[in-house]
Amino acid sequence: MILIGLGNAFRRDDGVGPEILRRLPDLPSRYCEGDPLRLMAALDGLERAVIVDAVEGEAPGRIHRWVWPDVPRESMRPRLSSHGMSLFDALRLLEQSDRLPATVVVYGLEGEDFGWGEGFSAPVGATLSRLESMVRGELLSVRDSPFSDSCYGK
């Protein structure tokens, strides 16, 4: 089980992924920025993964929880993973090759400001603690549970 944070900490709300990693230093994690192969390599060989990313949407601050394969293709901003390959495409590519972890949960936090700079917009900043708590719960529930995938619910 691993926590993966995606995004660029210098592009305002895009920095949700690295911020959650920073808040959860006691959990096994990897930071991925830009290169889609890096994300794929980080997931390769794992049983379970939780991915945190910023997404575009109409309600900044809203948290989504998706379980693969029910990850929407369109709402993940392509530039979060550069070179035009989206998170969805990277996951699908691994799945096609039978290398995708059995369980992949994606937390998406809708952002408002993806401009240059550090810090978060007000609605995103106000939601980070809740997202942190949900992600921690997600990881601990699996780590401490004798059960496997059913812990996630669908």
Next chain:
Amino acid sequence: MSETRIIKVEALARVEGEGALHVKMRGDEILDLRFRIFEPPRFFEAFLQGRGYQEVPDITARICGICPVAYQMSSVHALEQALGLTPGPEYGKLRRLLYCGEWIESHALHVLMLHAPDFFGKHSVLELAQEHPELVERGLQLKKAGNAIVHTVGGREVHPINVRVGGFYRAPRKDELESLVRPLTEARETARTLVGWVAGFDFPELEIDYEYVALSHPEEYPMNRGRIVSNKGLDIAVEDFYEHFQEEHIEHSNALHCRRLPHGSTYQVGPLARFNLAFDKLTPLARETALRHGFEPPITNPFKSIIARALEVLHACDEALTLIEQYEEPPAPFLTAPNRKGVGHACTEAPRGILYHRYEVGEDGLIEKADIVPPTSQNQAQIEEDLRRLLPTLLSETQEVMQHRCEQAIRNYDPCISCATHFLKLEIERV
């Protein structure tokens, strides 16, 4: 009456950054061709002014998430020259090993995930992987091998932090490097297979009499040191860069175009330039593999850059194994020198081509002036020139084929718009 046709593509995929290509044609005449880069400039050179020289490698590494090592390498070499520091060959070899890791990672991404789909008429690697599922395994294996080098020598996978002016913050132990031998040995075999695979692609016909520009060193394949040379007679010290190259602002681009003086001609940097100018410096294995597949200089078809890139993955795996075998931990992880006023220049070979840095350092050790010329800025004018040569050969093709071929031609250069400043929407208008 000429036919009026308009082609629009929302975004050119599989390149790094944001920009656009606009082409206007009447019949077979190109009225306008603009490779626009509208990603805002990021002012790194200005950020560096007033910062301590030791901060520079870590700040410039942030220019690119794909090739941060290149920025670290050019900056430390330039600053060491300014300070009069000359780290010995053991540091040079360790830096070369780190650079091999970056070449493997960067080239594997471009060859397998970004460029290969073009040669099968696919729109994405997802489509290509359905027919060639082995490419994902190859990509992951190469990625992990390159990643392991960068992590072990550079201190972490993304934006490595172990490089400093004078050497490294911490020199890796021999046993740490030896842990890389197995994945690199496997990656080398994968790279050899990769060269054969891409060499068998069908390549569009286009031959251009390029001026190829790369570093040249009598003992090694271009990477961290040497003179700047070309196949057209250029042979200069790095310090003389601005006497032979000029950056100019182009209205339609936020990235500066760099051209050759005195005539303002275009030139190409990157894997094909290195391959053509330093074929004899490839490792014997890489050279033999190239020859086995009929790939030998001069190569003037830009679409074959994918072979040169795959070959450099093989070279980097092979050389990395030799460097690990020969590695001896340096007596100290880094050298130091007192502050002094000075000017330093350096050029190293980023995966996409030569990356020039120049710094003026004050007596207080603070940066007074910084100049950075990334490879995509240098290739940008040549990319436009390639398209001018390519488009007349495509007039009988459908809009879709024409458009796709243009995108493929741009991807020949693996343009990194984040570095140059950033990339791409494509629009072809026929009037």
